[in-house]
Amino acid sequence: MNQQTLSAFIWSVADLLRGDYKQSDYGKVILPFTVLRRLDCVLEPTKAAVLAELEAKIRMGINPEPFLRRMAGVNFFNQSPMDLKKLLGDPDYVALNLTTYLQGFSPEVRDIFERFEFQLQIERLAKAGLLYQVAEKFAQIDLHPEAVSNMQMGLVFEELIRKFAEISNETAGEHFTPREVIKLMVNLIFIEDDEVLSKPGVVRTIYDPTAGTGGMLSVAGEYLAEHNPQARLTVFGQELNPESYAICKADMLIKGQDVANIAFGNTLSDDGHAHKKFDYMLSNPPFGVEWKKVEKEVRKEHEQQGYNGRFGPGLPRVSDGSMLFLLHLIAKMRPAAEGGSRFGIVLNGSPLFTGGAGSGESEIRRYVLENDLLEAIVGLPNDMFYNTGIGTYVWVISNRKPATRNGLVQLIDASGLWQKMRKSLGSKRKELSDAHIDRITQLFGQFVQAEEDGKPISRIFRNQDFGYTTITVERPLRDEAGQPVLGVKGKQKGKPQPDSALRDSENVPLSEDVQAYFEREVLPHAPDAWIDHDKTRVGYEIPFNRHFYVFKPPRPLAEIDADLKRSTDRILDMIKGLSA
Incomplete structure (x- = not known):
């Protein structure tokens, strides 16, 4: 059964x-x-053996749990004699039998259904006389991994969540990221590590602080399995939405991962993996979502722990918390001396340039660039995500840059690499093909400046190229006679007082000497001006689009005049025809 057919079948339950x-x-x-049906199908082949093992161990007075896990062949089990098909055999007691069946699962599975608040729905369906019909519908479909792969199953969950989110006017994009974007990000973070990852028995960790239904973790696992079946990727994550968390946990359970590594709760206020460091990380935090709910906890960590906490460099404005996730991931990087880390994070355009020198956003960019952590930023096409058409960017961050990248940042403009989708999904109208993903990965891997069709597509800059010094230029306050007003007290005694109405600021590139710039650019126009050095600030911004702008000169005036004359002549001819 293909994904579309399966999704349509499940969706028919809505009727x-x-x-x-x-x-x-x-x-x-x-x-x-x-x-439930997925877990039911996974356990079906070993059901009889598990029940026999349970009976034997109870007779022996031994705790059966570890033996049941081993017999089930997966890291969970169900010790109830019921399954979804059997409980349909007693229509009058479906609710009771279904509840008993759920209680027979091992603790980590029971937690999944508690997150769904499934018991409430069982009671509600039973009262409406619908429970038997719904259970019967699901008992008819085969969701065993041999019939529906883990990847297909993940896509099914994502499609269902998207549909439900659209119906209820929720933000679908809070739950997951398009698979081709994840595939690109996975390629970028693993690209230079193929040799390491191909060694037999290698174990690496990957973490997603906004795990959703687990799509990023799943695609990363698939990549590694494809390149080295002997390698093991241990996944960690955290998710705030209860339903997405439950699905992620179920998916990881079936794949044999330790579900204790998937934490529930708000990553910013309650880090579920405090003090842990990871080899690789991926994240698509919500765009433009305020962090007022967790402001108290975040500010407390920033003020009390400083650089020993996650938010030492600075805090962005409360209206957008995406840069807090950037800082969170930086804090989770394994020290370079222990092998270091690399991660990819999807951000909108705002973190590139929002905030002037000294602002929280600028200070975060300053920390990233002055510590040489930014490898590359890839600008994606618009209309790539389900809930927004705005431009998005993948930041690749690493504390183990290859020597060739030291002190440098690569910008890749992939906004023109896309194909139109056959059918739009929400705001998503464009997608990356495998060829586009390969091209972007190749540009990143080659680390060279490149053009396509006469336009730059890859550019390389020094870290300091994004920095500037903001200077405050003052001019004297003058009295009615036009004479400078001088200070009369303290340090200002005898000094010209500034006129706030004439105050101005200038951004001086970091590569330039401030005084030389001032003498060249300011003094010729304002000989009485001076710099207030107490207000000087260093700032950083990454004007991504400006670096890829290609100037197109306007058409010659003669050509425009000729076009206008042709148009007016045509209009005059039409008027003549009407009056004839």
Whole structure:
């Protein structure tokens, strides 16, 4: 059964719910039932053996749990004699039997259904007389991994969540990232490590602080399995949305990962992996979402722990918390002496340039660039995400840059590399093909300046090229006679007082001497001006689009005049024809 057919089949359950459930509540039934059927199918081949083992170990007075896990062949089990098909054999007691079946699962699975608040839905469906019909629907489909791969299953969950989010006017993009974007990010963070990753028995860790349904972690695992089946990627994550968390946890459980590594809660206020460091990281934090709810905890960590905490360099404005996730990931990097880390994070355009010198955003950029952590930024096409059409950028950060990249940053403009989707999904109208992903990966790997069709597509800069010094230029306050007003007290005694109405500021590139710039650019126009050095600030911004702008000269005036004359002549001829 292909993904579209499977999604359509599961979606048909909505027809049963219509009338008794609001459309926005369909997901509360369909998502947990889909997870339940998936787990049900995974355990089906070993069900009889597990029950026999349970009986034997109870007779021996031995704790059966570790033996049941081993017999099930996966890291979870169910010790109830029930399964989804069996409980349909007693229509009058479906609710009771389903509850008993759920209680028979091992603790990590019971937690999944508690996050879904599934028991409430069982009771609600039973009261509406729908429980048997819904359970029967799901019992008909085969969701065993041999019939539906883990990758297909992940896509099914993502499509269902997107549909439910659209119906209830929620933000679908908060839950997941398009798979081709994840594939690109995975390529970029693993690209220079193929040799290391291909060694037999290698173990690496990967972490996503905004894990959603686990798509990024899954694609990373698939990449490594493809390149080195002997390598092991241990995944870690944290997710705030209960339903997405439950799906992520179920997916990792089936793949044999330790689900204790998937934490629940808000990463910014309650780090579920405090003091842990990782080899690789991926994240697509929400764009432009304020962090007011966690402001107290974040500010406390910033002020009390400084650089010993996660937010030492600075705090962005409360209206957009995406740069807090950037700092969080930097804090999670394994020290360079222990092998270092590399991560990819998707951000919108705002973190590139928002905030002047001395602002929280500028200070964060300053920390990243002055510590030589930024390898590259890839500008993606617009209309790539399900919930927004705005431009997005993948930042690649590393504390183990190859020698050739030291002190340098690569900007790649991939905004022209896309193909139109056959059918739009929300705001997503464009997608990256495999060829586009390969081209971007190649540009990153080659680390060279490049052009396509006469336009720059890859450019390389020094870190300091993005820095500037903001100087405050003062001019004297003058009295009615035009004479400078002098200070009469303290340090200002005898000195010209500044006129706030004439105050100005200048941004001086870091590569230039401030005094030389001032003498060249300011004094010829304002000989009485001076610099207030107490207000001097260093700032950083990355004007990405400016570096790829190609000036197109306007057409010659003669050509424009000729076009206008042709148009006016045509209009005059039409008027003549009407009056004839």
